[in-house]
Amino acid sequence: MTFLRRDLWLGRVDPIRLDACRVAVAASLLAYTLAWWRHAEEWLTTAGFHLSAAAVRHVPVAPPLPSAWLPWFGAALFGSILALLVGWKTRWAAWACCACFGYATLVDPLSAYTLNRFFIVKLILLGLAAPACYWSLDRRAPTPQPAWPVRVLQATLLLHYFLAGWAKVAYGDWLKDPWVLWTQANGVYRTAFAAWLLQQLPIGVWAWMQYAALTFELTSPLLIGLRACRPFGVAFGLIFQLAIALLMYQLAYFSLELFSFYVLFLDPGFLHRVHAACQRLWQQGWLCRASLTRRVGIRHTF
Numbered sequence: 001m002t003f004l005r006r007d008l009w010l011g012r013v014d015p016i017r018l019d020a021c022r023v024a025v026a027a028s029l030l031a032y033t034l035a036w037w038r039h040a041e042e043w044l045t046t047a048g049f050h051l052s053a054a055a056v057r058h059v060p061v062a063p064p065l066p067s068a069w070l071p072w073f074g075a076a077l078f079g080s081i082l083a084l085l086v087g088w089k090t091r092w093a094a095w096a097c098c099a100c101f102g103y104a105t106l107v108d109p110l111s112a113y114t115l116n117r118f119f120i121v122k123l124i125l126l127g128l129a130a131p132a133c134y135w136s137l138d139r140r141a142p143t144p145q146p147a148w149p150v151r152v153l154q155a156t157l158l159l160h161y162f163l164a165g166w167a168k169v170a171y172g173d174w175l176k177d178p179w180v181l182w183t184q185a186n187g188v189y190r191t192a193f194a195a196w197l198l199q200q201l202p203i204g205v206w207a208w209m210q211y212a213a214l215t216f217e218l219t220s221p222l223l224i225g226l227r228a229c230r231p232f233g234v235a236f237g238l239i240f241q242l243a244i245a246l247l248m249y250q251l252a253y254f255s256l257e258l259f260s261f262y263v264l265f266l267d268p269g270f271l272h273r274v275h276a277a278c279q280r281l282w283q284q285g286w287l288c289r290a291s292l293t294r295r296v297g298i299r300h301t302f
Helices: 006-010 016-044 067-086 090-106 114-129 148-170 180-185 192-200 203-223 230-247 252-265 268-296
Strands: none
Touching (some): 114 148, 148 252, 180 203, 230 252
């Protein structure tokens, strides 16, 4: 079978996919962490309530921080995320970011979201792989890299979708009740856009949306995994995640995090063209700024 080929997992591949994933992961992690940081004192310090510490069942829990340490931890966390984003010392930045974000998750793991685990897995793989840097401050010549980090991340997305669909069928009511999605859209996760759609769309449309979502999840290993089906599967998946972001309150960050997986399924040639276009825009912008500096006589003092 194609997915069991030795060279598929142990061969060498163009590093641009993993490096583009690095940028997408760091950007989505930065957005998520900035939104969550408003409640950092409640989550990370002794001032807040921690569900995991009060749980009857034992789970690994890290000790909370003293409140006075919170700014220093924030500097380390955001500094490592920004270093990973700009590609400065990517291996060390990935491990530092993983340590900080992993600690933030372990302070109260029962309250942490699923996307926290996704981020940690990605950061570990980025630390192990140290992707060659196209979009970065590091000036290393990219060379072919082992394929296995890319394959592990690709398989993670496909397994997530399939198992989510299987859980809805085996343990949920998605095949028994056509109004599950409509009920969820009316629940506590309802956004303003979802409320508007509930008023505008016939109720039967929600049943079709429910079955379309379930079909996509169950068939995603084929739709996205097979090269021939991939353009349709990736387009379907992006629409699927966008709908979740628009219809479910606070799940926009989950969709944003899953978007970073999709970069790994894009054609390397397309990513190279995007990279070349970004380079041209940057160079043109730099030339424009240099020209403006000469015209107005501005001198840089830093």
